[in-house]
Amino acid sequence: MALLQITEPGAESAPHQRHLAAGIDLGTTHSLVATVRSGEADTLPDEQGRHILPSVVHYAADGVSVGYAAAEHAADDPHNTIASVKRLIGRGAADVARLSGELPFRLKTGESSVPRIETAAGDKTAVEVSADILHTLRQRAEATLGDELEGVVITVPAYFDDAQRQATRDAAQLAGLNVFRLISEPTAAAVAYGLDQGEESTIAVYDLGGGTFDISILQLRRGVFEVLATGGDSALGGDDIDRTIADWLLNQAGMGGENDPQRLRRVLLAARQAKEALTDAASTPVEVVRADGSTWSGALDRETLVGLARPLLDRTMKACQQVLADAGLETDAIDEVVLVGGSTRMPAVREAVEGFFGRVPHAGIDPDRVVAIGAAQQADILAGNKPDTELLLLDVIPLSLGLETMGGLVEFIVPRNTTIPVSRAQEFTTFKDGQTAMSLHVVQGERDVVDANRSLAQFTLSGIPPMVAGAARIRVTFQVDADGLLNVTAREQTQGVEAHIEVKPSYGLTDSEIEQMLRDSASSAREDMEARRLREEQVEADRVLEAIDAALQTDGDRYLEPEERQSIEQARDTLRAEREKGDDPDAIEAARKRVEQASEAFVARRMNDSIRRALAGHNVSEYDAGN
């Protein structure tokens, strides 16, 4: 029950209106978008009825294509066909250089902290490539729903650090999406199966996709989803099984050695089809055309397939063992097992998982879609379409946050698994007499030594009044919001001198860079930037007007002196007038800010009161009925 939205029926101006929201699974190999319609969450297909969008973008000099159309260029134009960009997002130049050997595209590092990919359509950052994928999904959702999305929930891997989460958010902003919340992929899968309804349980999420394997152990306790441990193999997936089958086929057909890429692709395709056929059948016919045009035909049965897949499955089981050890748990501590990823359709995978954990895994929902479906359910709740729901996902930060101190050691300020949002402060002092500046280095990770952790940001606090060493008091505050995004503030205390700095991760993009990209991006060239900004301001104005009207109606008499009320109403009327005039985004924004300013104390009083009410044990509807 939200503060400005005290929800007795009819408090909102348009109670029947559904708020359009979507869940997006932005995956390494493919992405999906899902929404809740008539109470059911499901993924949305494209015009050809395909739900999956390959996470591939092709940048040609004459245009950008996304998905299946882009994937077709993988062979003929590999440098301009960007796949698996999720492996790069939020990564710095050094990480990317390490990965670049495995990637076909040309990377430019050096002049900027954000690595760029050279394409025929100009240099692209991972954020921009991801934004193009998100934009395609947004268009699909808006075409299906017939109107603009109010907001989305996007899933990210549980192990994504602050820089990767920030970069994902930046990509969404660039695609014109309002992000309600980022949630972790395993959490979304657990939500799709309704496992958040339980009181206390420990859940294993086994996610075997095309090219990656993730295993996460979640703990649900008192409404808090905690990621106990995550592990896996970023280079292991269903594609490896396809390759193993293809090798077997080539062997059977006596075609070892030299084979041209085109023939290899056809054999790979046959391998994949055979694998998929064996999900239902015990045996399937297979055919391979040799170089001389002759055809080998034979059969692949399930037993042979299991034998072929065994080494790969064993590797996943080893990772499961490892992650249980990390979590300090035995297999019998796992209450629920959830399967995610297309490769878990293979009966052999299911059997192996069931054998390992000793319980039947949840597999009723399409494993390709389950993450997007869970995200859609959460988006529906956040959009306010289910005012009665109690579901609240409280998250924890996956990795500890700290500051570098003397000698390259880390002082941890927010330990991992702290429930977010959180704000923690710690005092530091100067090292030298007369020191007037202090360099602050923010890191994320679990190791005591700075170099073993990820460097998130570096900034300098200057203007410290000169004092003897150890006399200054610098208070450094780490604030992590509900998405796990970090803000660091440093403030000198002793002499009342304040300096205040906010940082963004150095691998993220600055606001002005994003703005520039917004201007440059192909998507915004198609849409008129000004018109879009106006629409955004209108939506925001409507949101504020709706909220303030409802708040005044329910609580205006209770908390406001007549003159306070008058000034809020005046600001509100100005906003409404600007909104209705509807042509100047700056004027609407300014008017909205004035409403927010005028109502600040009102908002605070209501917030305090809702705390009191929550503690007094009344639920809000009961309280309101009594007034």
Place this chain on the structure above:
Amino acid sequence: MNDPFEQFDLPVAFEVDRQQLDERFRRLQAELHPDRFVRQGDQARRMAAAVAADVNEAYAILGDDYRRALHLLERTGVAFDPERDTSQNIEFIEAQIEWRERMEEAAAARDGGALEAAGEELEQARAEARAKVADALKDPAAPAPEAKDRVLELRFFDRLLDELKRTRQNLARG
């Protein structure tokens, strides 16, 4: 930040009703989590985030024996430097050294059985240390003079148990 006990409307005391604490935490978060404000504009969302962060912090203090005890002491003006202060109790310091040695030997020998046995005894010793803290803080407005030492001793056991857990995990990982 407001006083955590006040924030949760709980009596100021070392012993807290865990069930009541959890229930109030959920109720507060249900009201105040920024997720409840995603459609209310940035201002409300920011304020909610600040309040929710406060609630999370208060919950973390009230839910942890050591942090709660520390807070009770600080409330009565007992100065505390968690980084530098150690217990002044000679007997305890000796016991502390013995515990450490025992743990290090078992870890060096990679002796899982010895670590497990030490863990059980350590849990018991911690329970005793906790009881002493509870006793010293019987009157939260006027803690016993030895309360600070008792709280530091409790922290020693918490930290050692933490280390033991990590050692055992590393051992299990091989």
